[in-house]
Amino acid sequence: MLSWLRKLVFSIILVLVVVGGSRSAVAESWPQRTVRIVVPFSAGSAIDVAARIIGDGLTRRWGQSVVIENKPGGETIIGTSAFVSARDQHALLYTTFGTLSVLPLTVDSLPFNPQTDLVPLVPTVSVVVAVSVTNSLGVSTLSDLEALIRSRPGEFAWASSPTLPRYVFTMFLKQRGLEMSYVGYRDASQPQADLGEGRIHAFVAAIPTSTPAVAAGKARFVATTEPQRTTILPEVPSAAEAGYDELSFVGGAGMFVGNDMPASIRERVIADVNAVLSDAVISGKLKAAGQQVIGGGPEVLRRLVEQQAARVVEISKSIDLKSIR
Structure with a gap:
């Protein structure tokens, strides 16, 4: 009986070793x-x-x-x-x-x-993702932007990348009772040019998308949507840090x-x-x-x-x- 049990245990161990080895071989040979x-x-x-x-x-x-x-x-x-x-x-x-x-x-x-x-x-x-604004607005912070939009409702336009950037900025406007016009684009490069030329006034998108206008001195970053300040833009506060938690994600x-x-x-x-x-x-x-x-x-x-x-x-x-x- 004991001999039979030992043989069974040995067989199970052998199977496990073979299976484990075959799995390892599969991974090593891939791709x-x-x-x-x-x-x-x-x-x-x-x-x-x-x-x-x-x-x-x-x-x-x-x-x-x-x-x-x-x-x-x-x-x-x-x-x-x-x-x-x-x-x-x-x-x-x-x-x-x-x-x-x-x-x-x-x-x-x-x-x-x-x-x-x-x-x-x-x-x-x-x-x-960062919130950038055209320099023609003359604002440098989110609070400046909020005050300007509030003082001139419906006069300014904004654009964004799809889904979350658009959702959070829409929520920001709604929760604070602000009015801006949304501009949709098919070509991802067009809002960069329009931001620099002041045809749109705020843009919420990944940093590289706004960088050309910022580098040209035609726009500036006012906040990022990261929960904390990022080392990628160390001089720019996070939205939460600036008191705008609704813009964080x-x-x-x-x-x-x-x-x-x-x-x-x-x-x-x-x-x-x-x-x-x-x-x-x-x-x-x-x-x-x-x-x-x-x-x-x-x-x-x-x-x-x-x-x-x-x-x-x-x-x-x-x-x-x-x-x-």
Whole structure:
């Protein structure tokens, strides 16, 4: 009896060793071909820039080409749907937290389930969003801006990046009883020119989007939407610091995979993406692009998405999100 039991235990251990070894071998041999990073935003966007910087680092680490596939449209729905449908184990999805936190609240029927079809791996960066104003206004703080808008209701125009930047500024105006006209754009480069020329008066978007007008001396940053002052713009206060908590949010992005990706490969991707993010050259390039490195694992990414989702729910109590998509 004892001999039989020992043989059984030995067999179980042997199976576990073989299985564990095979999983390790799978991870070590991956990737076996080009890896696609699907980005549901247009080329040149803040998310696209970060994906390319990280992708270059992964190419060197993996010894395989990493290509960026831009599939913009539908507030990330088009690209995310294509990624989920492909079920490609040599594909990663690089998108904002909003794909999981905003879409379920603004779209009645999604072609994918953000909770089950997307597996979070690594929170990569926070895309720092700033409120910039044209110099023709003669204001240098959010309180100055509020006072000017209040004194001349309806005379000024503003624009923003989609979703959260637009939501929070809309809420700011509503909660403080201010009137401004919103201007929508199809071409992301146009609001930069209009801000510099004073055709729009305030712009809420990722830092690099407003930088050309600021660098030319035609506009200035008055606040960021980060919870605390950021080292990317150390001279500019956060909105919360200036007394405007309603303008605060973290515009983060992360790496996701499909739910059929083997656990061993997930672990490899997590380790390698974090290694790339910790590289001083990579983090320096991201900072120059107006993005702060976060890093970490799936639990950190889940927590950040949940925090943003809670923030979006809070915003939805003040404004109708579906009416301003």
